[in-house]
Amino acid sequence: NAGVTQTPKFQVLKTGQSMTLQCAQDMNHEYMSWYRQDPGMGLRLIHYSVGAGITDQGEVPNGYNVSRSTTEDFPLRLLSAAPSQTSVYFCASSLWLWETQYFGPGTRLLVL
Amino acid sequence: SQQGEEDPQALSIQEGENATMNCSYKTSINNLQWYRQNSGRGLVHLILIRSNEREKHSGRLRVTLDTSKKSSSLLITASRAADTASYFCATDARRLVFGQGTRLTINP
Numbered sequence: 001n002a003g004v005t006q007t008p009k010f011q012v013l014k015t016g017q018s019m020t021l022q023c024a025q026d027m028n029h030e031y032m033s034w035y036r037q038d039p040g041m042g043l044r045l046i047h048y049s050v051g052a053g054i055t056d057q058g059e060v061p062n063g064y065n066v067s068r069s070t071t072e073d074f075p076l077r078l079l080s081a082a083p084s085q086t087s088v089y090f091c092a093s094s095l096w097l098w099e100t101q102y103f104g105p106g107t108r109l110l111v112l
Numbered sequence: 113s114q115q116g117e118e119d120p121q122a123l124s125i126q127e128g129e130n131a132t133m134n135c136s137y138k139t140s141i142n143n144l145q146w147y148r149q150n151s152g153r154g155l156v157h158l159i160l161i162r163s164n165e166r167e168k169h170s171g172r173l174r175v176t177l178d179t180s181k182k183s184s185s186l187l188i189t190a191s192r193a194a195d196t197a198s199y200f201c202a203t204d205a206r207r208l209v210f211g212q213g214t215r216l217t218i219n220p
Contacts, residue, residue, distance in 0.1 A: 041212065042200065042210045042212040043210040045209070098143075099143070
């Protein structure tokens with residue numbers, strides 16, 4: 001199993017541009033989440049999904065959209081990038097909500 | 113505000129010594145988890161301890177949970193250079209909330 005994969009590994013955007021961060025898992029997990037990690041801030045939950053077609057907001061959802069059309073994929077969309085969205089983004093999946101999380105390798109995003 | 117808070121923020125010890133880090137939280141939980149993050153990498157799950165458990169072991173790791181004090185500790189025995197990483201606790205209130213982490217450095 002590949003586990004949780006994320007693409008791209010690194011991205012540079014200009015303010016106002018949009019992009020999609022990809023996340024996929026092959027463990028048949030129902031639950032998937034997106035976190036951002038900033039220096040000294042730990043991980044903060046952006047959005048999460050409890051199954052295909054079901055998403056909900058986390059702690060810091062503004063500026064981000066998600067959808068879950070399949071069990072495997074959970075893309076994160078930045079609608080209009082801002083410098084404040086410069087961060088490392090992690091996708092995670094789990095069998096049950098808030099049980100053991102399996103993390104992807106992360107996407108480093110720089111917004112200029 | 114963060115649900116889980118790790119202490120200390122940074123810890124530096126000699127190889128072979130034991131490392132202890134603590135996590136405090138504010139509200140009732142179902143379980144508490146510890147994760148490790150090597151520099152620039154994703155988080156790796158270490159141990160999950162449920163609210164009705166008091167202690168759990170995994171290899172050189174020992175986790176305790178005191179729900180009356182709303183605190184947990186992670187002990188790494190006989191530390192190795194490869195244990196150098198950041199360690200996070202995560203608690204499940206309405207959602208899974210991570211603390212800011214303890215940066216552990218093992219000096220050879």
